[in-house]
Amino acid sequence: MGKVKRLPQSVVQHIAAGEVVERPASVVKELIENSIDAGARHIYVNLVSGGKRKIEVRDDGSGIEPDDVPVIFERYTTSKIGDIEDLYNISTLGFRGEALSSIALVSRVTLETSTGEDGVRYVIEGGKEKSLESVSLPRGTRIVVENLFYNLPARRKFLKNDSYEKNLAIDWAKKYALIYPEISFVVSADEENIFVTPGNGDVKDVAIVIFEEPLRPVYLNFSNPPISFNGLLDGGRLYPDRKREVFAINGRVVRPYILQKVVEDAISKIIGDKGFPLIIMNLKLPLNFIDVNIHPAKLEIKILEEGRVYSEVYNGIYEAIRGKDISYKTSDREKPVMEIREAPATIEREEIGSYEQKILIPEEVKDEEGIFPLEPVGQYMNTFIICTSSNGIYLVDQHVAHERVLFDSFGEIKGIPQFLLEPRYIEVSSANYELIELIVNNLNQIGFECDISGPGGIVVRAIPSFLKDVDIESAISDYLESKDLDLNNLKREVACKSAVKLGDRLSMEEMRELLKNLSRIRNYKLCPHGRPIIIQLIDRETVFKKFGR
Template identity: 35%
Template sequence: MGRVRPLPPSLVSKIAAGEVVERPASVVKELVENSMDAGACQVEVELEDGGLRLVRVVDDGEGMEEEDALLALEEYSTSKIATIQDLSCITTLGFRGEALHAIAAVSRFTLFTSPGGLGTVVKVEGGVLKSVSKKPRSRGTTVEVRDLFFNLRARRRFLRSSATERSHILQVMKEYILAYPKVRFLLRERGEVLLEALPGDLKERAAALWGLKPKDILSLEAQDGSMRLEGVLAAPHFTRRDARGEFFFVNGRPVKDRLLAGALMEGMRTRLVKGEYPFCGLFLSIPPEDVDVNVHPSKREVKFRRPYEVASLVKRGVAAVLGGPSSTGSAESPSYSSHLGLSLQGRMERVEEVRMPFSLPSWRFLGEYAGLFFLVEMEGDLVLVDKHALHERMLYDTIREGWEKRGRVRLLLVPLEFSMEETEFSRLMGTREVLEGMGFRFQLKGEGLCEIKGVPQWFQGDAVAFFRSWAAEGEVVGEEELVARAASLACREAVKAGDALSVDQIDRLLAFLESRGLDLTCPHGRPVAVRLSKGDVERLFKRRI
């Protein structure tokens, strides 16, 4: 007889259960997801010993008839998909048909469900059906899971203390409390309420979960074609020392995704101290065919068809609500964004005075003229500043500084991959040495694909947009052409007449001007500022000869 043999079904079910059910929190997750898919308006979760002894989930969703209740406990039985094509457009939280079967295989399990009227009670122990009975029940479902892993002691030994398992369950409940603000949730342990969320709006729920006030919560919205990002973000001075305050949802599904987490941190990079993490609840709506949720039995992982576009949307949405890399703006404000390193976004409804972080306390911002010039009072004189020329020079110096300080590279947590036309591809090949000298790290992978792995420390913008603009300009031959390229890109990306800037952003531009001096010119030689003394102005009005 050979050494290879098929495993008995009872052993197979226990092995498979380990992929779906890792700990009591996994049970809570699967059962709450079933409640949400059933359209529940109320979900109550009862624990004993952190879920080690008991997890009970009660909902008022649409219950099941006896036939469906029994089928639901069979492996790979579900009402949510029917064909292979359905896997490419999943809209429900559950779909694999594994959860109830897996949980029942490693616990003392009771399912009590009813569409209204007479309900069905199914009892299973260690995967073995014990009884089926009838009992009156209002519409809804109750699932009791007792003594998890009682028949799989090797797995039970890896469970932690009741307190630790309870903390994991609390984290799972917070996900669904954020994802479903119109649903009432209650979490209890031996009668003591651990968490309760009444129906409300997302901002109120987020504030309550994070121990903040609603005024400390920012709402964000962003869109890119068929993809939409919505959510809430705590003001950046409220942080944690770990990422447990970050919640990501894709089409309503809670996920753990490095791409989304990396894009969040990129959007907030200049607003966080190293080792700090924000509070957020970000909801990405994306066509189901553009995301694969069938990656792992836990359904926590996803794969995006267009990862760069997703990361870019998240990064832009987060940066927008914060007003760019270092300012405080509004997500509803008109915006200007440069992919060359300075993002300017916001609205200026009324400006009385800007407190400049200058060594000269006599600088005072007066306002704007014609949407293009800043008016500044300096030591009693009037200074007119061309904001386009000033920003153009700021960007130009930023680019020049990049290639002069070679080797200062910031590696990206999630590399950016994008496709290019053959002509763009060949141009990048011809300028690779220049770009790497500036601090960019990238790989040309063939078939028109480019992967950006790192950017210069000074760079804060959209790397893919920068690469496309750079390739569109053609090859660079010599230092003189490199300087001309920097001037051309800076001019194209600088603010234009009428672009609205916030007070903080004006402050940044004028701080740059103060540091360089009023005799500064744009890369093409035009003056950035003109200074008129009081006497000069009086002569214009013929008050002085």
């Protein structure tokens, strides 16, 4: 008898629900997107116990027709698409018909809605209808989600404390408030008002409310059909992290790994790598330029003609701040500060061109001992490179030499990372959530693109562009075992696990390229762990003396 069997429908539904509803923040995101799609001008969000006990989202949108109310809680039911072609012309935030059914499977949901005429109150719990009645209500929709994951104790167990879950949920509300400044958001938690945005259409006013500090706004308004974007850049301060970067594509808040890098590169071209900006950007592309049907959570988007799009973004950001006289000072809190003033009108226009990645280790280093250039002769035991120079004959340890080159490349190169064909999932179950969060933040700082993936896991989507390959699992394992969580230690471990190994056979061209890169390194004598890289076998004078020359 065969071992493969079909899963019961109830199991299938709960698996699907887990992809959409990961935690309270997922519910808040999905419900806010529904309110925006309904044309709401006011959205109210309220949380109790971090959203674990209760999530309430209320709006003044178009409401739902009474006949549609029970149907919308069935899987794959939606008013937003009708056939396959519609999947490639999606103009709404929701479209898959999975969110409400997934939420209702793992909680108790009360829906109150009205189109301005007949109103309906509907209650569903664990995917089963409890009641449906007609009521008198104002136009709009109110959804209350209670006891999230009450029927999935294993999933509920992995939720964090109330404060942590609350902050994640509020973060989604903040992002959508910034992208939709024309909508007024009122957000509260545990009977405490968190923020209220004016809904006047000015992103600056929303940003001041969200970030609670004065701004020096540089408005972004770029258009080169069919590509455009708008938003705001703070011209008064840079920050040590990316927490104040908010990106959307066609109004959909996304995880914009490459877009983030492109924008940061355009800014650093003018002001240098001094920190991260406060920026809110909504990139607008033709519907047939994007594919949002990548994952049930709709956090990632594929873009057609990526090179063209990113070049336009790079040039648009560059133009927005080019022509400004920018200088730095240090604030009282030792944070980098950026000042932008109008430059003289005589400033020459620079030809920008297309977005390109910076080269590896661009700076030449003065060779005070006359060792370089080194010319490879061959390998000894496929471990050491035998090489010569005008100064004598040398042995170079290929592994530690490559390790030093890679270590010094972190921070020198800033560009588009290499996205993996398949995301790599790494289990770090021995680490607590706070430690995993630190690891993810440190990896992102040195050029990786990764996220926390459930309890005890990390998903890696991209690696720094100068790494051909990396045993990231071993690097993270050794990083944790060392007990040294310094960023440089992570660089050392990643460089070590990415470098050529002892016993690897290298071609003459590979040896020549490695020695050339080594010549550009300031500390070419020692690897990041302190081992010697290069030793001199014999100097030129001794060779001639021994042969009687």
